[in-house]
Amino acid sequence: MPLSDATRATETTQAMIEELQQAFGRAVRANEPLARHGTFAVGGPAEAWVTIQREDDLLRLVGLAQARGWPLMLVGNGTNVLYADAGARGIVTRMALTAWSLQAVDSEHSLLTAGAGVSLPKLVNDLAERGLTGLEWGAGVPGTIGGAVVSNAGAHGACTADTLQTARILFTSGDTESGGAPVIRTLRLNELDFAYRHSRFRAARRVDFGDDGQPVAAPRAQIEPPEMIVGATFLLRHTDPAGVKERVAAYRQHRKDTQPVQASAGSVFKNPPGDHSGRLIEAAGLKGTTFGKAQISPKHANFIVNPGGATASDVVGLIALARRTVRERFGVELELEVELRGDW
Ligand SMILES: Cc1cc2nc3c(=O)[nH]c(=O)nc-3n(C[C@H](O)[C@H](O)[C@H](O)COP(=O)(O)OP(=O)(O)OC[C@H]3O[C@@H](n4cnc5c(N)ncnc54)[C@H](O)[C@@H]3O)c2cc1C
Numbered sequence: 001m002p003l004s005d006a007t008r009a010t011e012t013t014q015a016m017i018e019e020l021q022q023a024f025g026r027a028v029r030a031n032e033p034l035a036r037h038g039t040f041a042v043g044g045p046a047e048a049w050v051t052i053q054r055e056d057d058l059l060r061l062v063g064l065a066q067a068r069g070w071p072l073m074l075v076g077n078g079t080n081v082l083y084a085d086a087g088a089r090g091i092v093t094r095m096a097l098t099a100w101s102l103q104a105v106d107s108e109h110s111l112l113t114a115g116a117g118v119s120l121p122k123l124v125n126d127l128a129e130r131g132l133t134g135l136e137w138g139a140g141v142p143g144t145i146g147g148a149v150v151s152n153a154g155a156h157g158a159c160t161a162d163t164l165q166t167a168r169i170l171f172t173s174g175d176t177e178s179g180g181a182p183v184i185r186t187l188r189l190n191e192l193d194f195a196y197r198h199s200r201f202r203a204a205r206r207v208d209f210g211d212d213g214q215p216v217a218a219p220r221a222q223i224e225p226p227e228m229i230v231g232a233t234f235l236l237r238h239t240d241p242a243g244v245k246e247r248v249a250a251y252r253q254h255r256k257d258t259q260p261v262q263a264s265a266g267s268v269f270k271n272p273p274g275d276h277s278g279r280l281i282e283a284a285g286l287k288g289t290t291f292g293k294a295q296i297s298p299k300h301a302n303f304i305v306n307p308g309g310a311t312a313s314d315v316v317g318l319i320a321l322a323r324r325t326v327r328e329r330f331g332v333e334l335e336l337e338v339e340l341r342g343d344w
Contacts, residue, residue, distance in 0.1 A: 013047050016070055020048055020091070023064060027051045034083035034092065034342065037075070039142060041263040042312045043083025043342060046092035053096045053117075055170075055184070055230050061093060062172050062182050065223060072223050073341065076117065076144035080151060080265055084217075084342035085312045092342075095146050097230060102130070105235065111165065112234040116146030120153075128248045131241035134163040134234060139251040141266075146229040150201045151337070152194045156251055161194035163234040170228040184230060197270050197337055201227055207336045213320045217340035260297040262305035268319060269302055269334040277326075277334055278302035284325045291317035316340075
């Protein structure tokens with residue numbers, strides 16, 4: 001009897017999981033809910049979830065996915081993404097290169113070399129203990145170093161680009177020198193195209209809106225992103241630890257005072273030039289509005305929160321409503337800060 005398409009798909013997925021488990025052991029989980037791995041706490045399952053703790057494992061995984069034609073998507077802490085309710089076909093791999101080190105440059109400065117999976121807020125605490133200044137804006141920004149480089153994350157008037165020196169990148173399609181084989185190269189600050197919440201890594205992932213006002217996710221590529229950040233270096237200055245710790249504590253307190261505690265992915269929209277998305281959404285009368293189980297936070301209008309039970313579609317409903325209402329009321333086109341990932 002001929003196999004149905006569904007049976008064939010299940011068998012293909014099973015074969016992929018088995019091969020991944022042979023190659024990466026316990027780092028592989030099958031049918032893993034993405035809702036567990038994103039701060040919005042929404043999103044369906046990834047067929048395979050693979051946590052990568054070594055650079056050579058990432059190279060091996062990319063090579064294997066390319067050879068077999070498996071879809072592969074790299075993520076960090078999932079604090080700036082909205083995963084689709086349908087989840088993600090193929091493999092979602094979590095960047096967990098978490099080593100970091102310091103090297104003295106001169107009497108005043110040290111060079112920080114950090115794996116892309118290092119947790120930014122934890123690192124900020126450790127640097128404060130050592131009296132190193134330059135990244136304290138990251139207190140309470142819950143992502144990884146890789147995620148911070150992607151969006152040129154920042155707060156309190158400072159950002160990633162202020163101290164970043166270089167980024168180590170895995171070019172998944174290689175370059176002319178590597179003959180198309182995946183290769184790791186180091187790029188300097190001026191090659192990364194940093195701007196406000198923007199870098200070369202985001203250029204292809206801008207979320208547009210359709211005629212119906214709904215966000216349209218960029219089509220999935222087989223391997224994404226094509227340029228994977230594996231680490232970065234930052235030039236930091238030595239100063240009085242007490243002062244750095246004080247700033248870190250003040251930034252944390254500011255977040256507690258101004259941001260909601262429920263599940264969210266931080267600011268949903270970038271701020272338009274000279275204004276704040278939160279102010280515009282609030283002025284449009286949308287604070288506290290709900291769609292399904294999602295809500296525009298009554299505390300901060302640029303946060304959409306999931307107090308429990310929301311779906312990605314509920315969040316999208318509010319994104320579309322906020323963008324449409326702000327455009328109608330104020331003529332301002334809000335641009336998404338959060339990225340739509342998975343199978344939309
Ligand atoms: C409560 C809260 C407060 C926040 N406050 C701020 C803030 O003040 N300022 C700010 O800028 N952001 C803020 N954010 C958003 C978020 O924390 C940052 O954008 C963070 O840098 C994202 O890192 P991540 O590891 O979670 O990336 P993810 O959300 O996992 O990924 C984001 C995108 O980057 C890609 N990516 C991740 N890692 C890599 C890598 N190594 N190589 C290539 N691509 C990669 C992913 O595929 C995805 O497209 C906040 C979020 C929350 C939940």
